[in-house]
Amino acid sequence: MSGPASSISDRPAAGVLARLFTRPGAAAAVGAVLIWLLFAVAAGPAFRSLAGTASYLNAAAPLGILAVGVALLMIGGEFDLSVGSVVGVSGMSVMLLTTEVGWSVWPAIGATVVICLFIGFLNGLTVVRTQLPSFIVTLATLFMVRGLTIAAARGFTRRTQLGGLDDVAGYELARTAFGSAPVAGLRVSIVWWLGCAALATWVLLRTPWGNWILAAGGQPEAARNVGVRVARVKIGLFMTSALCACLVGIIQAVRFTGADALRGQLQEFYAIIAVVIGGTLLSGGYGTVVGAVFGALIFGMVRQGIVMTGIDADWFQVFLGGMLLLAVFVNRYALVRAQRAP
Amino acid sequence: MQPTTQPEQPASPPRLEARDVTMRFGGVVALEHASLAARAGEVTCLLGDNGAGKSTLIKVLAGVHPPTDGVCLLDGEAVRFRSPREALSRGIATVYQDLAMVPLMSVWRNFFLGSEPTSGRGPFHRIDVGRCREETRAELAAMGIELRDPDQPVGSLSGGERQAVAIARALHFGARVLILDEPTAALGVRQSERVLEHVRTAADRGVAVVFVTHTPHHAHPVGDRFVVLRRGRVVADEPREALPVEQLEALMAGEAG
Incomplete structure (x- = not known):
């Protein structure tokens, strides 16, 4: 080869802080530490105690599970506003299949998983076939799934809140798996949360699927040009986010031994907020699941910390919106840096 | 190569060939009886002004559009690709100007x-x-x-470096035909020169390169053969020796041929 070798990386190293902020999710980790310190001082020993720790981890876990699926989906360039409604249909499906149809708990859980995966599949298929924004498609699903859940509950039972799951065969094992708090008030849902996050991180960073997810969100046309089946990847992602929502619905149905047709409302927004606080770009192609874990953790700490500090809980929403705006600013800065030289 | 070939093809057939291809989109004729042959170890330059049909012709070669009329031949054998993925699996790699890489x-x-x-x-x-x-x-x-x-991230590379990564990738995965869509279009002089070197490198490694450009000064130093399109028709298909750069420019401008 003639000509001088061009050198891509002979550029001055950026400062440690600047480098840190180009890592998606790092800002959320720093934010989580700062917020812990804030409430450790403001709320005092109650927040720092094991019971306090358990209370914010328990609060973060369901949202954290949702955020895992939503994070993968948003990295893949799509939104899912229907996850809150899927939480609702999941719990209601478990209740109707057990107390009304007469199945035991585990077959009901199996059928519920199939139903939720099917909803995710329909979301994905509609988005890739129509090329409509997933924001609109899943907004429609949000209302349809919620409406169907309420209608089904009323149709079968004339009520929208059902109880009595603890009288159904198989409940004890289900309680151990989904609803128990085995150690010091820490719920088993925390294990599900971190397990899902670890699995999703593995898929994203170390498997070909992860590569295709990043490419499908970053530049779908380029991905197609090298043979990536973008439509298949996206449908799989919608099914994953529905599966995460399904798991949350099951966990809550088992824990509360019942379901409410309205369960999961607003969770779709909280999940997106957790993911964005975690450093994932709204435009897709860039982000981490680990960041979303910290996003959910921040959510849990703020929600419980505000109460423990003695501030009126209404301020939680104000704080949450502020965090979201701040996160978007930080993410934009990180994007600009990432596009520049390392 | 087979020693007994058909009498009208004394040499080995081109690696990839579009023969007498016509392409219509509704009532619009994008290509009319256009032919192009890409040979192993050669750079075949495809030139033409905007709207001349360059993109359509390479999309036919790359398996994006099946031609309305005419045929594509790979190693002398008629092929009809149903998708770019199928063309890729047969060793035809295409590098599109802006859509080759995922920047982030x-x-x-x-x-x-x-x-x-x-x-x-x-x-x-x-x-x-x-x-x-x-x-x-x-x-x-x-x-x-x-x-x-x-x-x-690829986004931190220069435009020329991105083209180089795309070309290196195609070579690494054993491309036998490399179609480059305007790889120098958005680049400065120095970066263009480097990309042209890469184009030559690819051909020297035995790949049949189709180099699309609207700049005769980029095509002439690296091209072995020049195909000029104008309004969907091939107006020139000449080896380098027969076509000095001035004449190529004139052809592009529509003054000759």
């Missing part, structure tokens, strides 16, 4: 996108990241680009 993904992730080497079994089946990093570095070094960190 690292160089190695881009390099192996869609063809990730894996190791391990069952739940531990995973991308062999170490191998990806190393091979990316080695392949780019072979093109004269020293990449210190294969983890840096």
Whole structure:
């Protein structure tokens, strides 16, 4: 080869802080530490105690599970506003299949998983076939799934809140798996949360699927040009986010031994907020699941910390919106840096 | 090569050929009886003004559009690709100007996108990241680009470097035909020169290169053969010796041919 070798990386190293902020999710980790310190001082020993720790981890876990699926989906360039409604249909499906149809708990859980995966599949298929924004498609699903859940509950039972799951065969094992708090008030849902996050991180960073997810969100046309089946990847992602929502619905149905047709409302927004606080770009192609874990953790700490500090809980929403705006600013800065030289 | 070939084809057939291709989109005729042959080890330049039909012709070759009329031949054998993926699997790699890379993904992730080497079994089946990093570095070094960190995002590379990564990727995965869509269009003089070197390197490695450009000064130094399109028709198909750069410019401008 003639000509001088061009050198891509002979550029001055950026400062440690600047480098840190180009890592998606790092800002959320720093934010989580700062917020812990804030409430450790403001709320005092109650927040720092094991019971306090358990209370914010328990609060973060369901949202954290949702955020895992939503994070993968948003990295893949799509939104899912229907996850809150899927939480609702999941719990209601478990209740109707057990107390009304007469199945035991585990077959009901199996059928519920199939139903939720099917909803995710329909979301994905509609988005890739129509090329409509997933924001609109899943907004429609949000209302349809919620409406169907309420209608089904009323149709079968004339009520929208059902109880009595603890009288159904198989409940004890289900309680151990989904609803128990085995150690010091820490719920088993925390294990599900971190397990899902670890699995999703593995898929994203170390498997070909992860590569295709990043490419499908970053530049779908380029991905197609090298043979990536973008439509298949996206449908799989919608099914994953529905599966995460399904798991949350099951966990809550088992824990509360019942379901409410309205369960999961607003969770779709909280999940997106957790993911964005975690450093994932709204435009897709860039982000981490680990960041979303910290996003959910921040959510849990703020929600419980505000109460423990003695501030009126209404301020939680104000704080949450502020965090979201701040996160978007930080993410934009990180994007600009990432596009520049390392 | 087979010693007994058909009498009208004394030499080995071109690697990839579009023969007498017509392409209509509704009532619009984008190509009319256009032919182009890409031979192994040669750079075939496809020139023409905007709207002349260059993009349509390479999309026919790359399997994006099946031609309305006419035929594509791979190694002398008629082929009809149903998708770009099928063309790719037969060794026809296309590098589109803006859509070759995912800017936010690292160089190695881009390099192996869609063809990730894996190791391990069952739940531990995973991308062999170490191998990806190393091979990316080695392949780019072979093109004269020293990449210190294969983890840096492609978005931090210059336009010319991105083209180089795309070309190196196609060569690495054994492309037999490399179609380059305006690789120098958005580049400055120095970067263009480097990309032209890469184009030549690809041909010297035995690949049949189709180089699309609207700049005769980019085509002439590296081209072995020049096909000029105007309004969907081939107005010239000449070897380099028969076509000095001035005449090529004149053809492009529509003053001759």
